[in-house]
Amino acid sequence: MKDKIRIASGQGFWGDLIEAPYQQVTKGDVDYLVMDYLAEVTMSILQKQKNKKPNLGYARDLPPLMKRLLPVCKEKGIKVITNGGGVNPVACADAILEEAVKLDIENLKIAVVLGDDIKDRMDELMAAGAELKNMESGEPLKEYKDKILSANVYFGALPIVEALEKGADIVITGRTTDTGLTLAPMIYEFGWDPKNYDLMAAGTVAGHILECGAQSTGGNFLGDWESIENFAEIGFPICEAYPNGEVVVTKHENTGGRVSYDTVAEQLVYEIGDPKSYITPDCIADFSSIKLEDLGDNRVKVYDVKGFKETEFYKVSCSYSSGYSAIGSLTYSWPKALTKAKRADRILRKRLENLGLQFEEINTEFIGYNATQGPLSKELDEDLINEVMLRFAVRANDRATVERFGKEIAPLILTGPPSVTGFAGGRPKPSEVVAYWPALLLKTLVEPHVKILELK
Amino acid sequence: MKVKLIDIAHARSGDKGDAGNVGVIAYDDKGFEIIKKHLTTERVKKHFEGICFGEVERYEMPNIRAINFLLHNTLGGGGTVSLKHDAQGKILASAMLRMELDV
Numbered sequence: 001m002k003d004k005i006r007i008a009s010g011q012g013f014w015g016d017l018i019e020a021p022y023q024q025v026t027k028g029d030v031d032y033l034v035m036d037y038l039a040e041v042t043m044s045i046l047q048k049q050k051n052k053k054p055n056l057g058y059a060r061d062l063p064p065l066m067k068r069l070l071p072v073c074k075e076k077g078i079k080v081i082t083n084g085g086g087v088n089p090v091a092c093a094d095a096i097l098e099e100a101v102k103l104d105i106e107n108l109k110i111a112v113v114l115g116d117d118i119k120d121r122m123d124e125l126m127a128a129g130a131e132l133k134n135m136e137s138g139e140p141l142k143e144y145k146d147k148i149l150s151a152n153v154y155f156g157a158l159p160i161v162e163a164l165e166k167g168a169d170i171v172i173t174g175r176t177t178d179t180g181l182t183l184a185p186m187i188y189e190f191g192w193d194p195k196n197y198d199l200m201a202a203g204t205v206a207g208h209i210l211e212c213g214a215q216s217t218g219g220n221f222l223g224d225w226e227s228i229e230n231f232a233e234i235g236f237p238i239c240e241a242y243p244n245g246e247v248v249v250t251k252h253e254n255t256g257g258r259v260s261y262d263t264v265a266e267q268l269v270y271e272i273g274d275p276k277s278y279i280t281p282d283c284i285a286d287f288s289s290i291k292l293e294d295l296g297d298n299r300v301k302v303y304d305v306k307g308f309k310e311t312e313f314y315k316v317s318c319s320y321s322s323g324y325s326a327i328g329s330l331t332y333s334w335p336k337a338l339t340k341a342k343r344a345d346r347i348l349r350k351r352l353e354n355l356g357l358q359f360e361e362i363n364t365e366f367i368g369y370n371a372t373q374g375p376l377s378k379e380l381d382e383d384l385i386n387e388v389m390l391r392f393a394v395r396a397n398d399r400a401t402v403e404r405f406g407k408e409i410a411p412l413i414l415t416g417p418p419s420v421t422g423f424a425g426g427r428p429k430p431s432e433v434v435a436y437w438p439a440l441l442l443k444t445l446v447e448p449h450v451k452i453l454e455l456k
Numbered sequence: 457m458k459v460k461l462i463d464i465a466h467a468r469s470g471d472k473g474d475a476g477n478v479g480v481i482a483y484d485d486k487g488f489e490i491i492k493k494h495l496t497t498e499r500v501k502k503h504f505e506g507i508c509f510g511e512v513e514r515y516e517m518p519n520i521r522a523i524n525f526l527l528h529n530t531l532g533g534g535g536t537v538s539l540k541h542d543a544q545g546k547i548l549a550s551a552m553l554r555m556e557l558d559v
Contacts, residue, residue: 041536136473222549223466223483262466262481265520269479271470273526275517288517322537363532363539372547375506376554393539434536438473 001243005189007182007206008238011035012213014042014059014084020213020236021065025072027252030238033073034181036211037084043175044319044434046086047119047150057088063095066170070100073169074108081160081181085172087117087150093172093453100455108455111163113173115448118316118441119151125445132316132439141439147320149434153441154315156281157203158194159448160184166452175317177280179207182239190243200283201307202245205290208278209249209267209302210237216249216267218257223266230256246303248295261294264302284308313440322435323360324402325395328409331422333387340417341366341390347416348392351408357401365391389422395433402430462553465491469549472526474534475510476545478552481522488521494557500525503555
């Protein structure tokens with residue numbers, strides 16, 4: 001058994017710094033690279049891509065990225081774990097395998113975790129008694145069944161552990177919890193018992209600290225952010241894990257950013273609910289038990305984490321089609337920029353009303369004045385406002401209504417208040433609104449399985 | 457005495473469906489005593505009037521001198537449906553720090 005392993009975070013979301021994973025495997029020693037690609041919206045986008053082309057539906061950045069990473073990872077023995085397989089992890093693994101063939105790489109095992117995609121099993125699951133009630137509204141899913149774009153169970157660490165036990169160099173999953181990606185190598189390397197909930201919680205907390213990439217190493221830090229050095233070359237987080245569950249969060253030397261008590265604490269509170277009950281498929285972690293100690297030199301120890309038995313449910317994330325939306329904007333300038341933008345808002349609303357268009361919602365915000373802090377925004381002396389951007393957003397059930405709205409923005413330039421500009425992008429186009437449906441499903445109704453693809 | 461929250465604490469916010477989460481972290485023990493006493497559910501609900509239209513939940517995390525708030529019905533229907541510029545509640549943290557506490 002190893003006495004410690006180093007797990008590096010390479011992506012905090014799909015669209016994160018493309019250079020980060022390469023830096024993580026080349027700037028210092030690591031044993032694992034974990035990359036989280038999936039947000040709630042992402043699955044539905046991937047499902048749409050797969051509907052158009054059956055060999056798509058995964059994070060398309062992955063194969064070209066793996067082409068760069070593979071020679072380094074192979075040489076150093078670094079294993080890669082990612083949920084970038086989206087709704088088509090097998091196609092993703094195939095595309096990576098193709099890159100490996102081109103690079104003449106031998107002895108490569110790619111494991112694919114399957115079974116999370118339940119979109120085509122809805123009838124069967126409902127017949128078995130699964131209501132998949134919306135966790136927020138309590139509504140059963142039945143009436144929305146035909147609008148469903150994607151439906152996936154969140155698996156935890158254990159399917160990845162199985163993949164590692166089968167000798168995988170790369171593990172590609174579909175919907176796996178962000179925290180499971182980091183916990184899995186700890187269970188595998190240290191032989192942790194999945195029933196030891198304190199250890200499961202320790203690895204889960206480490207995963208939470210890594211899952212948003214540089215957000216734990218100084219990025220988006222609201223404390224003394226001005227003193228953070230070298231954002232341009234910010235180091236992504238690395239967790240140094242020990243068999244007893246202690247973890248040291250750090251980053252490579254000669255990178256920017258900062259790992260301190262404050263930067264790690266800020267990530268701990270990110271997107272949590274009741275801190276005593278952070279629920280994953282692997283355990284319930286108690287975030288109010290976590291102890292942090294700043295060791296200096298960009299090292300923070302995380303220890304004493306308490307955990308409890310996991311629930312009997314998987315969380316399910318479904319997405320369904322819910323109308324169309326569009327956003328139009330125009331910029332008004334001094335003098336009286338805000339008064340002009342507010343007047344334009346009233347004109348636009350009147351015109352839409354006169355057209356008899358029915359919207360589910362209209363939302364106006366004034367960027368430069370109140371778009372981010374609403375009623376908390378300070379009243380400003382209008383003479384000090386240089387410009388204001390009118391941001392006008394609409395949502396409706398039918399596409400035509402939203403499309404018609406798009407034709408009403410540009411005319412405001414010649415038919416409304418003066419000193420207006422910033423209409424270069426053409427008419428706002430309707431985009432499909434994908435709504436998210438969180439639910440629970442008995443674990444016994446779903447079985448993860450691991451498929452191995454091999455280059456000999 | 458008035459204390460600006462931004463002088464004694466930092467914060468981070470994000471989304472959980474249509475709810476925003478704001479974790480407020482005091483810089484030291486003295487600051488934590490102040491927020492524990494004065495950063496109440498009612499105070500936060502009042503501060504976010506016109507932004508948060510639902511219940512406010514409050515959870516203390518003395519281990520890191522923090523209090524986590526869940527602001528329900530705040531994000532215009534949640535990340536994918538919301539028409540708000542800040543659909544994911546990223547700015548709620550700095551909006552929270554605008555608060556002044558009577559200590």
